Each structure stands twice: as structure tokens, then as C-alpha cells.
Amino acid sequence: MPLSPLLSARSYDDLPGWADDDHLAAFEAFRRSAFHAPIKPYRTGSLGIDFAAFQPAYEAARTAPLANRIEARAFFERHFAPAHVSPDKDAGLVTGFYEPVVEASPVRSERYRWPLLSRPADLIDIDDANRPAGMDAYLAFARQTTEGPVEYHDRGAIERGALAGQGLEIAWFADKVDVFFIHVQGAARLDMTDGRQLRVTYAAKSGQRFTGPGRVLVDTGEIPLEKVTMQSIRAWFKANPDRVDEILWQNRSFIFFRLAAVEDPELGPIAAAKVPLSAGRSMAVDRLLHTFGTPFYVDAPTLMAFDDRPFRRLMIAQDTGSAITGSARGDLFAGSGDAAGEIAGVVRNVADFYALVPHSLLDEAPR
Numbered sequence: 001m002p003l004s005p006l007l008s009a010r011s012y013d014d015l016p017g018w019a020d021d022d023h024l025a026a027f028e029a030f031r032r033s034a035f036h037a038p039i040k041p042y043r044t045g046s047l048g049i050d051f052a053a054f055q056p057a058y059e060a061a062r063t064a065p066l067a068n069r070i071e072a073r074a075f076f077e078r079h080f081a082p083a084h085v086s087p088d089k090d091a092g093l094v095t096g097f098y099e100p101v102v103e104a105s106p107v108r109s110e111r112y113r114w115p116l117l118s119r120p121a122d123l124i125d126i127d128d129a130n131r132p133a134g135m136d137a138y139l140a141f142a143r144q145t146t147e148g149p150v151e152y153h154d155r156g157a158i159e160r161g162a163l164a165g166q167g168l169e170i171a172w173f174a175d176k177v178d179v180f181f182i183h184v185q186g187a188a189r190l191d192m193t194d195g196r197q198l199r200v201t202y203a204a205k206s207g208q209r210f211t212g213p214g215r216v217l218v219d220t221g222e223i224p225l226e227k228v229t230m231q232s233i234r235a236w237f238k239a240n241p242d243r244v245d246e247i248l249w250q251n252r253s254f255i256f257f258r259l260a261a262v263e264d265p266e267l268g269p270i271a272a273a274k275v276p277l278s279a280g281r282s283m284a285v286d287r288l289l290h291t292f293g294t295p296f297y298v299d300a301p302t303l304m305a306f307d308d309r310p311f312r313r314l315m316i317a318q319d320t321g322s323a324i325t326g327s328a329r330g331d332l333f334a335g336s337g338d339a340a341g342e343i344a345g346v347v348r349n350v351a352d353f354y355a356l357v358p359h360s361l362l363d364e365a366p367r
Contacts (some may be wrong), residue, residue: 003361004047006327007083015082015354016299017312023072026295026314027061029278033293033316034061036275042292047085047327049291053358058293076314080356082297085328088289092328094300094311096347097185097284097321098340099268099277102178104171104190104198112172112193114179119203119256120163123152126207141207152206154252159245170200170257177237180213180248181230183255186321187269189262189336200257201269208252210322213237216250230345253322268333271319279335280306284319289327290355292317298330300351305343306334314356328353 012018033042037051037058044051057079066072085092105112126135126142132149135142142149153162171190173179182188186202214228223232237244260270268277271284273292283296294317303311315332324331330353334344 001044001046001048001050003049003083003357004327006047006086006088007049007355007357008086009362010082010084010354012077012082014084015297015312016301017310018297019073021073021297021312021314022069023076023314024066024069025278026281026316027066027072027075029281029316029318030057030293030295031061031065032275032278033273033318034058036273037293040274042273043287045286045288045290047289047291047355048361049294049355049357050361051291051293053360054291054293057358076295076356079358080295081359081362082354083357083362085296085353085355087326087328089326092351092353093326094298094303094330094332094347094349094351095323096305096332096334096344098334098344099336100178100182100185100188100341101337102173102182102188102190103193104173105193106171108169108172111174114173114176115169116171116173116179116182116200116257117158117163117168118170118258120166120168123204123206123256124149138209139207141204151208153254154206154208154249155254156245156249156252158206158254159249168256170259171198176244176248177234181234182257183253184212186255187271197262199260199262199269201260201271202255203258204256205322206252206254206256208254210253211251212323213247213251216247229348230341265336268336273318275318277318277333278316279333279340280313281315282318282333283315284321284324284331284333285317286325286327286329287320290317295356296330297354297356298332298351299354300349303347303349303351305346306332311349311351 042051122144124144143152190198217223218225296315299312301310334340
């Protein structure tokens with residue numbers, strides 16, 4: 001597969017701030033993908049960055065841990081060359097996500113009334129091989145019935161009780177808005193009332209398209225577009241508790257979860273690329289276009305939330321999300337807990353993306 005014309009070769013001198021970055025932190029994240037690669041290969045995205053071309057870099061990363069930033073920078077420059085990623089729509093954009101840490105109860109009570117649910121038995125994966133005629137081609141999940149697959153219950157139906165009585169509840173929460181934002185983030189750490197700390201990660205979804213509450217609140221004139229952040233959305237819900245369902249049910253997509261161990265509290269959850277996320281170094285991308293494990297240098301000079309200076313960092317593609325679509329689109333993992341949430345909630349900045357392409361593919365990139 002040839003490289004897409006959206007990728008155009010550059011030199012490292014063209015990357016603003018490249019020499020000042022902490023390449024060692026990026027290398028540690030890259031190395032986690034290198035160890036996963038022999039277990040299950042990543043799928044090559046349609047922009048043509050071939051997974052097989054990463055093998056020399058992955059092998060070197062597995063066998064040679066690095067000691068400092070200088071060695072890490074040399075590693076990336078030795079194995080890769082930068083290619084600017086042109087937007088396939090609008091301008092390049094970064095947003096942020098994080099892992100909430102939320103108090104939860106193992107049982108329902110008057111205070112803890114809102115659950116996270118595990119995957120139901122009647123939820124099946126759907127693709128062109130088993131998709132009935134006329135079913136929305138977007139749907140990747142469906143409900144198995146005696147008459148065949150049908151669209152799954154949406155958020156409103158599930159929250160009104162469509163799955164009640166099946167024993168799917170993993171944990172219970174005091175705030176319905178907290179539950180919704182766990183859905184948005186796709187993972188959380190749970191401080192259980194019985195003293196345990198658990199982690200939940202994405203297991204499946206009902207399949208419908210994601211509609212963000214920020215967009216709904218903008219379209220209805222409740223919050224100006226330039227004021228939309230996670231914090232402003234939460235504040236609006238707090239001020240309008242009687243309208244929470246009205247807004248949230250317009251997002252028909254519903255997420256199901258599974259329990260996972262908290263093996264390393266310094267790392268985030270295991271995400272779509274099957275490795276733990278690294279705060280400030282892991283990024284979600286459009287997995288149809290991009291190849292997991294690809295290093296991306298992100299230049300977002302107006303983004304100051306991470307460390308009070310322009311965001312210019314080497315990131316590793318290790319997750320995806322239904323709202324992350326397009327060639328020049330990234331969602332930056334900010335870490336776990338409230339401080340990370342304060343960062344992630346305000347990130348919405350124009351950015352340039354440079355994919356680091358294995359040298360063996362570079363001859364195919366236009367200049």
C-alpha cells in the first residue's frame with residue numbers, strides 16, 4: 001500500500017522544538033507497543049504507514065533500553081523520518097482525555113443509584129458478513145434476536161430500564177454525570193466504599209453515533225462555542241439537574257465496561273492498542289487512517305495546559321475513539337485523577353501533526 005498524499009516528507013529541522021523535547025519519555029511509551037507487537041500485529045491504517053515496516057524499530061526498542069534523552073532522540077531519528085500530515089478536513093485539532101478517579105459502591109443504595117454496566121449477552125459484533133440489508137453501515141454492534149440482528153438499545157432506552165434485571169451492574173455511583181463522563185473517557189479508577197481500588201475499561205458499545213453534550217448545548221444556545229469545556233458542561237448540568245436526561249439522551253451511544261487490574265498506578269488504562277497509556281505521551285487517533293504504535297510529533301503552540309509552555313511533544317498512537325476522526329486529529333491522554341481532568345477538559349487547540357515514518361517507506365512519500 002503506497003503512502004497517502006496527505007503525508008509529505010519533512011526534515012527534523014522543520015519540527016518546531018524537536019530538539020527540546022523529552023524523547024526518552026516518548027521512547028518508554030513506544031517500547032510498550034514494541035513488546036505488544038509480536039503478540040498481535042496492529043492493523044495498517046489507510047494512510048499506508050505499514051505495520052510491518054516498524055519491525056526493525058520494535059526489535060531495537062525491545063532489546064536496547066535507553067538511558068537518556070540524547071539516546072532516545074537518536075533512536076527515533078535513526079529509525080524514522082518525519083512526514084507532515086495534511087488535514088483531510090478543516091484544520092488539525094487536538095483535544096484531551098483522562099482517566100477519572102471516582103468513588104463507587106459495590107451495591108446499590110439510596111446514595112449510589114447510577115451503575116456502570118458490563119457487556120450484555122445479546123450484544124454481538126456486526127460487520128459486512130452478518131449485517132442485515134438496510135442496517136446502518138456505521139453500526140459495529142447489534143442485538144441478536146430470533147429474527148436476526150437489529151440495532152441495539154440506545155442510551156435513553158438503557159437508562160429507562162431496557163437491560164434491568166440482567167445483573168450487568170459493575171458498580172454504583174452517586175452522580176449520573178460522573179457516569180456519563182466515564183463513558184466519554186472510556187475508563188476509570190474506582191475508589192470503592194469497601195476499601196478496594198478497581199479499574200474499569202471499555203468492553204463494547206451499543207453502536208450508535210456519539211453526540212457530545214457540548215455540541216448540543218452550543219446548538220441550543222446554552223453555552224457559547226468558545227466557552228465549551230468539560231468544566232463548563234459539568235457546571236451547566238449542576239445548575240440544570242432537571243435537564244440532564246434531555247441533553248444526555250441525545251447522545252444515543254452507550255458504553256459497556258469490564259473490570260481490569262490496577263497493575264501500575266503510574267500508568268493509565270490498557271487502551272485500544274492493548275498497552276497501558278502514558279500520561280502526556282499516549283494519543284488517540286483515527287484507527288481507520290493511522291497505524292497504532294506510530295510516533296507523532298504534535299505542534300500545538302496555543303496549548304499551554306500541560307506544562308505552561310507551548311505543547312510540542314512526541315506522542316505515540318495507542319488509542320482511538322468514536323469522536324476522533326480525520327487525518328490531523330489527536331486526543332491527548334493527560335493522566336489519571338482530578339488534576340489530569342482539569343488539563344484534559346480545556347484542551348481544544350489547533351495543531352500540526354508530523355508522523356514519524358519508517359525510513360523504508362519514506363521514498364513513497366511525496367515531497
